[in-house]
Amino acid sequence: MRLLVLGGTKLLGSAVVRTALDAGWDVTTLTRGRTGAPPPEVDARSGDRNTSAGLAALGDDTWDVCVDTSGYVPRFVALGAEALAGRVGRYVFVSTVNVYPDWPDEPLTSSSRVHDCPVDAGPDDGDYGYLKSGCERVILDAFPGAATINRSGLIFGPQDNIARVSWWVQRVARGGDVLAPGRPDQPLALIDSRDMAAWMLSAPPGVFVVNSRAGTQTFGSLLETAREVTGSDARFTWVPDQVLLDASVESWTEMPLWMPAPLSGHAWDMPVDGAYDTGLTIRPLASSLADVWEWVREHGLPAPEAGERPSEQEQRLTAEREQEILATVAG
Known part of the structure; x- marks a missing residue:
């Protein structure tokens, strides 16, 4: 071919x-x-x-x-x-x-x-x-x-040029007290670039929504799996949406993947049956995150691409701000 x-x-x-x-x-x-x-x-x-x-x-x-x-x-x-x-x-x-x-x-x-x-x-x-x-x-x-x-x-996957999932993997790998947004049971739906690639090479003509099924991943499983594959001592403090909003934390940019309610209720549930029916398969999250961690260890997170406005990578939550919020929650 x-x-x-x-x-x-x-x-x-x-x-x-x-x-x-x-x-x-x-x-x-x-x-x-x-x-x-x-x-x-x-x-x-x-x-x-x-x-x-x-x-x-x-x-x-x-x-x-x-x-x-x-x-x-x-x-x-x-x-x-x-x-x-x-x-x-x-x-x-x-x-x-x-x-x-x-x-x-x-x-x-x-x-x-x-x-x-x-x-x-x-x-x-x-x-x-x-x-x-x-x-x-x-x-x-x-x-x-x-x-x-x-x-x-x-x-997501190795070579993630926007660094959403890889940002979390690196943060969890650093260990210590980690600010985890919202609830651990909050659904996610992420797809490894290699699984999407394999599907595209054999997919039939048509229009498809291509992603993992909602509920097969959660924010909790993402962070727990990242801790397992990196071997870190990370301790997760789950901070409610409203506390983060009151602290003016920007969803998605400052805190990757976090979407506060009610948006989070609909963000990840997508009609993906057509893709699955035509051959889409999703590898285990642990396999994906292990490969992401290997890439991050070798290459680090990607440098922000030049532009007129700050990129997502340049707006991520800083370590100092994370600890300030965690201190507020603890106090």
């Missing part, structure tokens, strides 16, 4: 590349070369997929499958779709559950409404989820009957 990956050096793209190589596929990537290089076995092409000049690096080759991990703007995705029309057997587009405008305020169902973004929208025409919905329409129109839309949940 011949695979083209648009992207291929960050969290999910690198997992797709490695999974395909391990299965004996011939892999081509198109990247800008800003975040590392693909493995040496890859036919690595250099070019900006958002420009005609960059897409020219693909020549006139053909592929059985294209996995698009880097499309964010409909206008640019349309440029690539036009260039690849008739040259790929199946096009897998990585979208997001953020295409649902009512989530997480309302639970997701198979009939939940989706943003109505036009296919010619540009980078300044809307936010992330809105633009992704336009990208989906581009691909569904360009590859009728041959498009797989992956509305992904929260992805």
Whole structure:
């Protein structure tokens, strides 16, 4: 099998590349070369997929499958779709559950409404989820009957460039008194990038929400498993949502993965049966976190990417602030 990956050096793209190589596929990537290089076995092409000049690096080759991990703007995705029309057997587009405008305020169902973004929208025409919905329409129109839309949940694993789960693994590994947000039985639903990659390589055409099932993971199981795989002496103090809100702790950015009630009640419950019915399997959390810990020990947490605004990594809860809150709770 011949695979083209648009992207291929960050969290999910690198997992797709490695999974395909391990299965004996011939892999081509198109990247800008800003975040590392693909493995040496890859036919690595250099070019900006958002420009005609960059897409020219693909020549006139053909592929059985294209996995698009880097499309964010409909206008640019349309440029690539036009260039690849008739040259790929199946096009897998990585979208997001953020295409649902009512989530997480309302639970997701198979009939939940989706943003109505036009296919010619540009980078300044809307936010992330809105633009992704336009990208989906581009691909569904360009590859009728041959498009797989992956509305992904929260992805983690080795090479996590946003450092949500890996931040927690490192914090637990440091040990001592750990501020744990909310309740230990709060459901989570996270998916290892390698499990998502394996599913995408064999998934049929269609539109799918791809994530683990709600309730198979909890915040408590995440932290307890992190303690087990790192061998730390961490002691967890579960701090109620309202205490954290009163302390002006920013959910998701300052405290990764934490969503206070009532948002947390709907955030993780997603209609994922279609993905499971078409072959999605989820490895044990301990296996994933052990590999995350190995990566963190070797490479550390990723450096924040340059931008006009502070990234999530730059807003994480500091050790000093964590201890101040814990002192308040103890007192």
